[in-house]
Amino acid sequence: MTTAVHLDGITKRFPGVVANDDVDLAVERGSVHALLGENGAGKTTLVNVLYGLYRPNEGRVVVDGRERQFESPGDAIDAGVGMIHQHFMLVDPMTVAENITLGNEPRKWLGLTVDRERARREVEDLSERYGFDVDPTDRVADVSVGVQQRVEILKALYRGADVLILDEPTAVLTPQEVEDLFAVFEELTEQGKTIVFITHKLGEAMTAADEITVLRDGRNVGTVAADATDREQLAEMMVGREVLLEVEKPPADPGSVALAVEDLRVTDDRGVEQVAGVDFTTREGEIFGIAGVDGNGQAELIEAITGLTRPDGGRVTVNGEDVTDRSRRERIESGMAYIPEDRQERGLVMSFDLVSNGLLGSQHGAPFARGGRIDWERTREHAEGIVADYDVRPGNADARAQSLSGGNQQKFVVGREFERDPDLVVATHPTRGVDIGSTEFIHERLLDLRAEGVAVVLVSSKLEEVQALSDRLGVMYEGEIVDVVDPEATTEEELGLLMAGERPDRTARAGVESGTGTGSRHGGER
Secondary structure, three states: OOEEEEEEEEEEEEOOEEEEEEEEEEEEOOOEEEEEEOOOOOHHHHHHHHOOOOOOOEEEEEEOOEEEOOOOHHHHHHOOEEEEOOOOOOOOOOEHHHHHHOOOOOEEOOOOEEOHHHHHHHHHHHHHHOOOOOOOOOEHHHOOHHHHHHHHHHHHHHOOOOEEEEEOOOOOOOHHHHHHHHHHHHHHHHOOOEEEEEEOOHHHHHHHOOEEEEEEOOEEEEEEEHHHOOHHHHHHHHHOOOOOOOOOOOOOOOOOEEEEEEEEEEEOOOOOEEEEEEEEEEEOOOEEEEEOOOOOOHHHHHHHHHOOOOOOEEEEEEOOEEOOOOOHHHHHHOOEEEEOOOHHHHHOOOOOEHHHHHHOOOOOOOOOEEOOEEOHHHHHHHHHHHHHHOOOOOOOOOOEHHHOOHHHHHHHHHHHHHOOOOOEEEEEOOOOOOOHHHHHHHHHHHHHHHHOOOEEEEEOOOHHHHHHHOOEEEEEEOOEEEEEEOHHHOOHHHHHHHHOOOOOOHHHHHHHHHOOOOOOOOOOOO
């Protein structure tokens, strides 16, 4: 096979940081090559050099045997390199065809107007050529995230890309959409395209890639064939030490009820009921998991519990006190910590440094404020402690949140919330975008909090995570918890059926809801 891309001795420096340190990377034409590494390992910086977003301080970029000096992404596109970013760059109100051809529209009448019919045909032909199930006339706002990703891929192909870079392409996909994406990879490589994709998920790298290159601290620590390695070897290459891949969870010793949710109802701005009479409790020293396909009311439920949304009916009780109408600030003061679903919108002020972000939610009183004045020395010590303990990179509390990678932003938010000394933690996707070493650490901290008697509500799109960590697991479908099960006695297939709306036997369910169920697979109220 010929080499499609050769990065030779790439070094990229930023003030105070060497993001890539003499990195070599060779990618064979017609192959899928995974870039694996922890958050801050230099993966995104390296592909940004390949795509022309950054110029290297040292080294060469060789594409199709020719050395290139990309001044911009436009130069990379002209050389046949396309990139699909983690956060899609699509215009929601426009159609699929309009998005794909944007800036390169076919024209008619001597170039005076866009030939929309020709654009539709060209996109339809391109979609059929690569086996994509995409309707050119659909509005982007109306299609699923998986289809939006295909639109981004088609947009790169429309511009003549032979090398496709995908940055964390599975971060926002359902398991089925991940499978569909990997099928797309196969179709593209069969037609001679080359795929480079960034991930920190070991299983995905081994499933989808032909070769895997591992970066650690900005350096290439090795390239291995995907069929000649295993998860343990890759994890050790990533982290530099042996990593515990399985969660070791001692038996729970639950205490009194810390959180009670009773007949909670939430209606959205369109008048659609998103949470439809949800009931559950979480006890001290227990992790109550919530599973379900995204969009089935989990986000609205958590917003109502944490005070971001006022419910239309029902009650939320924390440690016996009704907090249904209390503010977010009052809930923090009552002992509730919250890891939000969207770290950038709800967890951080992106233009603030980490010192200021570490103060959020605690700026009104002790130990960080007294008499209306903030103790900035103590606030700095607190932020520096989070940065050190949770391995936030770069290790600088003066860094602005917007300068951190998504995974490091997440680690900082998790650290801030865990260090509140909470009675109740509401954790929504706590390891989203986080590497394997940090995931291991976050899991250990959740179990430590559980052992200390803290109640935890865990929402995660990672079924294996929520199943491994939870003591009881509620499954949401169309705004309801359709069943509460014992995760250790329930198979993934059974959970999948519940997530698809296949309701359990009503008699058995009545027993679970009342806490009197005798079936071994149900984890009713204890």
